[in-house]
Amino acid sequence: MLNTQVTSKQSPSVPTIKDVAKAAGCSTATVSRALATPEKVSDATRERVNQAIAQVGYAPNIAARNLRRAESKTIVALLPDISNPFFSEIISGMEDVAHQAGYQILIGDCEHDPARAEAYFRLLSTNQADGIVLLTSEIPKTLIKQADGQADGQADFPLVMACEFFSDIDLPLIAIDNHQASCQAIDYLVSLGHQRIATLTGPAGNPICLERLRGYRDTLSVHGLIDQVCVAEGDFSFRSGFQQGLALLDNAQRPTAIFCHSDEMAVGVLKAARQLDITVPGQLSVVGFDNIGLSEYCDPELTTISQPRNEIGQQAMQSLLHLLRGERVIRRQTLSSHLIVRKSTGRVSG
Amino acid sequence: MLNTQVTSKQSPSVPTIKDVAKAAGCSTATVSRALATPEKVSDATRERVNQAIAQVGYAPNIAARNLRRAESKTIVALLPDISNPFFSEIISGMEDVAHQAGYQILIGDCEHDPARAEAYFRLLSTNQADGIVLLTSEIPKTLIKQADGQADGQADFPLVMACEFFSDIDLPLIAIDNHQASCQAIDYLVSLGHQRIATLTGPAGNPICLERLRGYRDTLSVHGLIDQVCVAEGDFSFRSGFQQGLALLDNAQRPTAIFCHSDEMAVGVLKAARQLDITVPGQLSVVGFDNIGLSEYCDPELTTISQPRNEIGQQAMQSLLHLLRGERVIRRQTLSSHLIVRKSTGRVSG
DNA sequence: CTGAAAGCGCTTACAG
DNA sequence: CTGAAAGCGCTTACAG
Structure with a gap:
């Protein structure tokens, strides 16, 4: 007889459905059914199978099951x-x-x-x-x-x-609804009296960022501020927030508020403001996005949009x-x- | 003949090693070998098998392979x-x-x-x-x-x-070496003139925290500061850093430096200090652990220990x-x- | 309700 | 170097 058995690493080899069947005095088919469709097995048999499973310490081989079930x-x-x-x-x-x-x-x-x-x-x-x-x-x-x-x-x-x-x-x-969330943030900033509101987006072409950008433009438009549109592009990271923040703020006509598409970028903007001696929220308002844990612990704590x-x-x-x-x-x-x-x-x- | 075949979800069912064997005009064993141990197959056969694989668009079914190889x-x-x-x-x-x-x-x-x-x-x-x-x-x-x-x-x-x-x-x-890393941090704080140095650990009993705690004690000892030992326990989170920071700092005999077992706790301590109007690093020095991305973007930027x-x-x-x-x-x-x-x-x- | 048997898609010891 | 065949551990249509 051929021996093609793969030598198992464990000395007492892992119990299979055969071992359970032997211990329960039934066929492997019945063991399988007791597990998959218990209602198709008599109470007595199901009981014996369960005891046998506990006795031999059986756990199904998932790879085999998956192969058979094609999932x-x-x-x-x-x-x-x-x-x-x-x-x-x-x-x-x-x-x-x-x-x-x-x-x-x-x-x-x-x-x-x-x-x-x-x-x-x-x-x-x-x-x-x-x-x-x-x-x-x-x-x-x-x-x-x-x-x-x-x-x-x-x-x-x-x-x-x-x-x-x-x-x-x-x-x-x-x-x-990214468009609506963005509108809400910009509306809020406008309600605080801001007119020069910039936005720092994620990667260009990212659909959720485009939605947010649309909300930004629409809301500025509604308030007659469409000529104030000012967009910078980041990649959601601390670093891009810092760099783009410097670029936006190191400028006489700098914005009084920046709406960022991530909290990490917002924290990067906070650092840029510190470096330029611009106070937040005194001289600059910053809004983030996502409400990650950090947003409650940075300085100042971040106004942001929370997603469930x-x-x-x-x-x-x-x-x-x-x-x-x-x-x-x-x-x-x-x-x-x-x-x-x-x-x-x-x-x-x- | 029995039909126990599981119906595949894809209409043109996924090609198997059999399809490759047929297309290459050899046995499945040979296909398998051409893949697993190409040196055991003649150049010509290997070539035909590879072409057949490309032709039928074959990719091995990993579940089957894993089952067979018991891995x-x-x-x-x-x-x-x-x-x-x-x-x-x-x-x-x-x-x-x-x-x-x-x-x-x-x-x-x-x-x-x-x-x-x-x-x-x-x-x-x-x-x-x-x-x-x-x-x-x-x-x-x-x-x-x-x-x-x-x-x-x-x-x-x-x-x-x-x-x-x-x-x-x-x-x-x-x-x-957590003990040594801790010694280095405390040594540095002592070299800056600190004497009342507290430490904010992770969960009690955590072995790496015990190591760091040992480094803390040993170094204070070396410098004759063993009576200044002051230990608070956190859980590595922002929140516990903030809470324990308040507890440590809202106190006349407060420490002049806190060595934290995570950067997030250190950032929590920074917030506690702000709330109590304690300036960092003017009135309080803070050291973190791990050098996560945030440590360069919080205010002030965090002195910390970097792990590779x-x-x-x-x-x-x-x-x-x-x-x-x-x-x-x-x-x-x-x-x-x-x-x-x-x-x-x-x-x-x- | 239960069992015998085929088959999932591979791999490999054996024989040539 | 190559093929026939067994077997990995399951599941399930079929027959009773």
């Missing part, structure tokens, strides 16, 4: 950059729902590298992942179109976006689970954001 | 709390090495919950993970002892610790890979930290 019970959370604390609470929300449903989450950090994103998408076709929650629009769009093409219809492709989105590809989306991050994560995972069960899904779920007023904003001086 | 090519990175940015660069380092070797990383966020830690450990026995890099000592020790018991010897258990460690369980460890986080992640993964190959591994790798002097520390006033 992986794994969901990829695709992020632009894991070091941004904005994402951690979203992932917590996703995990709550996922674990409950027997799924695990694989965090895919793209690090702004298309090759990484592609590698994570490939997990779908090799059955290593069942679905993706996409938290970045910074990936090659061809990935989605290819994937989409394979599916029967749009609705069947197990991909859900959260927070970010594409302007030209319609996918199920869970996000706040945990809920976004939960809903995103929920929608993906629906998709995986072949159910229809709401194409667009808009959760509400709100402005949190702290100490980095004040009435315009002079 | 998962997955490493769990077990963290206390994913929202702490300290870990992100360590994970980057791990990923670099892991991906190169064909492994993927599953981030396990324990959220200070022992049940979560246990669930991640269980992945080892169900062949869903091949090894663990443990970045927290906040897990039930029984998990490790159980696991350890199963292995032939200590050295064979695929577990490596990074940064954190246990006082009473000897596992391969990649970390800085990327390198720690790389070495940890490297060691784990050695272990998985059955090779011996260095039990203790100490990487060097260094003190970064910024603006939150100064000569003692008055």
Whole structure:
């Protein structure tokens, strides 16, 4: 007889479903059913199987189950950059729902590298992942179109976006209304008497930033301030906030308020203001975005827009689970954001 | 004939090794070998197989391979709390090495919950993970002892610790010398003329905090300041830094310097000082730990201790890979930290 | 309600 | 260098 058995590392080799069947005096089929569809097994048998499982210390081999069922019970959370604390609470929300449903989450950090994103998408076709929650629009769009093409219809492709989105590809989306959030921030600044209000955006072309930018322009327009539009571009980081902050502020006609598309950029702007001896909120008001933990601890504490991050994560995972069960899904779920007023904003001086 | 085939979701079903074999005119065994051990296949055959792979668009089904090889090519990175940015660069380092070797990383966020830690450990026995890099000592020790018991010897258990460690369980460890780092920070504060130096630790009993505490005491002792010992306990968070900062500073005999076991706590202390109108560094010096991105952008910029986080992640993964190959591994790798002097520390006033 | 048997997609010891 | 065949640990349609 051939011996092709892979030698196990453990000396007392891990118990399999066969061992349980032997101990319970039934077939492996019955053990499998007792686990997967207990209602199809008689009470007595189910009882014996459960005892046998406890006795031999059995845990199912998930790789085998996944192979047989052609699924992986794994969901990829695709992020632009894991070091941004904005994402951690979203992932917590996703995990709550996922674990409950027997799924695990694989965090895919793209690090702004298309090759990484592609590698994570490939997990779908090799059955290593069942679905993706996409938290970045910074990936090659061809990935989605290819994937989409394979599916029967749009609705069947197990991909859900959260927070970010594409302007030209319609996918199920869970996000706040970025345009409205932006309007609210600018309205507030105008109500404080500000007229020269600049905005510091994320990467050019990022759809959520374009939405926020639109809200910024629209609101200035409403207030007859459209000629005051002043836009700088950052990348959400401390560093870009600092650099662009210097550029905006080191200037006689400098703005009296800056609306930033991330809290980290706002904190960078605070540093730029300090360096130029511009007081906040005395001479400059600063608004951030996201309400990360830091925003309560920087100086001054940051006025910012809060997104329901945990809920976004939960809903995103929920929608993906629906998709995986072949159910229809709401194409667009808009959760509400709100402005949190702290100490980095004040009435315009002079 | 029975039909037990699971219906695939994709209409044109995913090509398997059989399709490649057919297209190349050889057996599946040969295709498999051309992939796994190309040197065992003739040049001509290898060429035909590669063409066939490209032609049918084949990608191996990893679940099947893993089942057969009894491995998962997955490493769990077990963290206390994913929202702490300290870990992100360590994970980057791990990923670099892991991906190169064909492994993927599953981030396990324990959220200070022992049940979560246990669930991640269980992945080892169900062949869903091949090894663990443990970045927290906040897990039930029984998990490790159980696991350890199963292995032939200590050295064979695929577990490596990074940064954190246990006082009473000897596992391969990649970390800085926390005692020495602490001595360096305190020495520096003493050299600035400080005598009343407090320390704000992480959770009581955490071995790395005990090491740092020992360094603190030893250095005060050397300088004849042992009667000045003043210890407060936090949990690494902004919030605990703020609260304990208030407690330490709202006091006539307050310290002139505080050495914190994390940057986030140091930033919390900065806020407490502001609230009490205590100037930093004029009336109070503050030192953090870890050199996270924020430490350059808070006000004042933080003097802190930098750990080579990327390198720690790389070495940890490297060691784990050695272990998985059955090779011996260095039990203790100490990487060097260094003190970064910024603006939150100064000569003692008055 | 239960069992025998096929099959998921690979890998590998054996025989040639 | 190559192929036939067994087997990894499950699940499930079929037959009873």
